[in-house]
Amino acid sequence: xxxxxxxxxxxxxxxxxxxxxxxxxxxxxxxxxxxxxxxxxxxxxxxxxxxxxxxxxxxxxxxxxxxxxxxxxxxxxxxxxxxxxxxxxxxxxxxxxxxxxxxxxxxxxxxxxxxxxxxxxxxxxxxxxxxxxxxxxxxxxxxxxxxxxxxxxxxxxxxxxxxxxxxxxxxxxxxxxxxxxxxxxxxxxxxxxxxxxxxxxxxxxxxxxxxxxxxxxxxxxxxxxxxxxxxxxxxxxxxxxxxxxxxxxxxxxxxxxxxxxxxxxxxxxxxxxxxxxxxx
Numbered sequence: 560x561x562x563x564x565x566x567x568x569x570x571x572x573x574x575x576x577x578x579x580x581x582x583x584x585x586x587x588x589x590x591x592x593x594x595x596x597x598x599x600x601x602x603x604x605x606x607x608x609x610x611x612x613x614x615x616x617x618x619x620x621x622x623x624x625x626x627x628x629x630x631x632x633x634x635x636x637x638x639x640x641x642x643x644x645x646x647x648x649x650x651x652x653x654x655x656x657x658x659x660x661x662x663x664x665x666x667x668x669x670x671x672x673x674x675x676x677x678x679x680x681x682x683x684x685x686x687x688x689x690x691x692x693x694x695x696x697x698x699x700x701x702x703x704x705x706x707x708x709x710x711x712x713x714x715x716x717x718x719x720x721x722x723x724x725x726x727x728x729x730x731x732x733x734x735x736x737x738x739x740x741x742x743x744x745x746x747x748x749x750x751x752x753x754x755x756x757x758x759x760x761x762x763x764x765x766x767x768x769x770x771x772x773x774x775x776x777x778x779x780x781x782x783x784x785x786x787x788x789x790x791x792x793x794x795x796x797x798x799x800x801x802x803x804x805x806x807x808x809x810x811x812x813x814x815x816x817x818x819x820x821x822x823x824x825x826x827x828x829x830x831x832x833x834x835x836x837x838x839x
Contacts, residue, residue, distance in 0.1 A: 560803065560838075562831045563587055563621065563810045564824065568606045572821035573613070579828050585619040586610060587810045592625035598637055601625055603662075604648060611656050621661040621696070621762065621808065622649065631664040631697070632673070635680050642684065646693060653692035661762065663696045663726055669704055670713045678717060685720035696726035696762045701734030701774060707749045715759035724761035727751075727802065728812070729793055730781050733768035743771060747796065757801030764812040766827065767793065781814045783823035790830040791837070803838070 563585040564576040570588075573580065580586050588606050603622050611617060634642050645662065653660040668677065684695070697711040711725045736746035767789060769779035784790035809831055815823035 560805065560807055560809050560831075560835055561585055561619075562828055562835065563619070563808045564821075564828060565589060565623075565810050565812050567591070567818070570606060570609060571818045572824070573610075575819065575821045576825060576828070577614075579825075580614055581616065584614075584617055585621070585808060586614075586617065587621040587623055587808075587812075589623045590625050592627055595627065598628060598634065598641060601629070601645070603645065604652065607652055607660070611658075617656075617658060619659040619661070619808070621663065621810070623663045626665075629664060630668075631666050631681065631695075632668050632677050634664070635677050639680065643687065646684070646688065646695075649693045650688075650691045659692050659694070661694045661696050663698050663762070665698050665700055666710060666714070667700060667703065668710070670708070670710050670717075673710070673714060674717075678714075681714070681723065682718055682720075685718050685723045688722035689720070691722065694722050694724055694761065696724055698726040698762075698764070699728055699731050701731040701738065703735065705735065705750065706739060706746075708752070709750055709755075712752060712755040712759055716755055725756075725759045726762040726764060727756070727760050727797070728764035729797060730764065730766050730768045730773050730812075733771055734774040734780070737772055737774045744796070747800070751800045753799075753801045757804070760802050760807060762808045763797060763802060763810065765793070765797075765809050765831065766811065766813050781812055783813050783815065783826050784830060787830055787833065790827070791834055794831065794834045798838075 567589040736743040766781040767784040773780040811827040813824040
């Protein structure tokens with residue numbers, strides 16, 4: 560497992576986390592919408608270049624577009640050329656720096672809707688990316704009408720491309736369990752398929768869900784683990800479902816009060832490093 564810190568497009572917190580960025584040679588960048596009324600307001604290049612200038616030994620960068628308005632089905636419906644333009648820019652940057660670049664897209668469609676609408680389009684995108692250093696990560700969401708399968712894993716299985724992989728956010732699984740009024744450890748048995756996880760998961764968003772909620776009280780969503788025991792428990796859950804490969808990114812996606820010093824994210828990184836050592 561690779562432990563990748565998370566920053567934003569302004570690179571807040573990278574000084575505090577520089578040791579871990581240098582050690583792990585990877586990072587995720589969160590971008591923000593500048594205008595909620597527009598799709599074409601997302602520019603990935605500048606923070607990537609700044610990161611490469613500061614950390615020239617980086618091997619992998621993951622781009623997380625703005626949280627609203629970047630579902631893959633919405634982009635395909637509104638402006639398919641926008642996706643190809645974004646991907647072409649990332650391909651060029653990946654080739655220039657000799658690194659892997661990933662981009663995360665959410666989806667709110669269940670698998671049935673994708674089969675009826677977008678599946679062939681996403682297969683075409685996978686073909687466009689074939690042989691490049693760019694990968695799309697499809698992330699599981701909460702507030703989905705899923706219960707007995709995980710759409711992004713099913714999508715990856717249908718497409719079966721090394722350039723289309725899944726991002727699993729453990730906090731979102733807790734949210735789903737809360738919505739369905741099930742204990743998380745019972746819900747996940749129906750939600751995740753171990754063999755699909757082993758084959759298709761390449762990226763993890765890791766954080767704690769306070770009070771097993773993450774949904775009703777949003778302050779409980781994506782926080783740091785209060786104890787190492789709870790961190791190990793959540794990490795073990797993911798590992799039980801096959802997410803132990805050395806090349807999987809574990810991103811510490813933590814909400815906190817101080818985004819400059821990032822004490823809570825650093826706490827998660829240190830905890831995950833100890834967990835990784837325990838697997839050796």
